[in-house]
Amino acid sequence: MGLKTVRYKEVGLLVSRYLATEEDSETANLICELKRGRVRGYLTRAELEKTCRWKSPRVIRRIKSNTPARIRATTGRALATQSERVRLEYLLTLNGVSVPMASAILTLLNPQEYGVIDIRVWQLLHAVGVVSTRSSGLGFTFNHWYQFLMIIRYFAEKLQVSARDVERALFLAHRAHQKGTLYTKRREAGKGQKNRGKRRRGRILI
Numbered sequence: 048m049g050l051k052t053v054r055y056k057e058v059g060l061l062v063s064r065y066l067a068t069e070e071d072s073e074t075a076n077l078i079c080e081l082k083r084g085r086v087r088g089y090l091t092r093a094e095l096e097k098t099c100r101w102k103s104p105r106v107i108r109r110i111k112s113n114t115p116a117r118i119r120a121t122t123g124r125a126l127a128t129q130s131e132r133v134r135l136e137y138l139l140t141l142n143g144v145s146v147p148m149a150s151a152i153l154t155l156l157n158p159q160e161y162g163v164i165d166i167r168v169w170q171l172l173h174a175v176g177v178v179s180t181r182s183s184g185l186g187f188t189f190n191h192w193y194q195f196l197m198i199i200r201y202f203a204e205k206l207q208v209s210a211r212d213v214e215r216a217l218f219l220a221h222r223a224h225q226k227g228t229l230y231t232k233r234r235e236a237g238k239g240q241k242n243r244g245k246r247r248r249g250r251i252l253i
């Protein structure tokens with residue numbers, strides 16, 4: 048697991064190099080479908096399951112163990128709050144929802160403001176010196192997610208694109224620089240990957 052030498056010293060240049068503003072058709076359709084959930088103010092069980100299958104199908108059984116009422120109530124509270132910390136904490140109370148999964152839910156609901164935090168984007172940010180912890184890209188907490196969120200929103204505003212566009216560029220850049228397998232053998236068996244084509248402590252190199 049690792050990256051080839053990343054020759055970009057400024058993450059803004061790296062994002063610009065791999066920036067694309069079009070989603071693949073499956074993701075675009077799911078974002079369009081979940082607009083109803085955003086307007087409604089909560090997700091249905093079917094909508095949460097579709098999000099899970101898009102992000103990490105391996106946890107679908109745990110997602111299905113949540114009752115429809117629990118999903119409606121929990122996602123409703125998450126969408127109603129103005130606090131990013133509280134929003135994440137609510138989502139994490141659902142069975143099968145980790146920080147990356149919660150970030151995927153928020154991204155599909157509002158790609159203008161959110162992006163998916165995962166092993167690829169974090170490893171790349173670490174490689175160029177923007178973040179300094181969790182070099183493996185695993186075991187995220189609220190602080191990691193919020194740091195990531197501030198980074199991608201910063202560049203989204205700077206480049207006049209969505210936070211999701213910035214996250215996708217980082218994902219694609221990692222894939223272009225990846226060396227070997229994404230996970231070590233001990234972790235590969237249990238790790239799903241996204242079906243697709245983040246307080247700020249780190250330095251942002253502009």
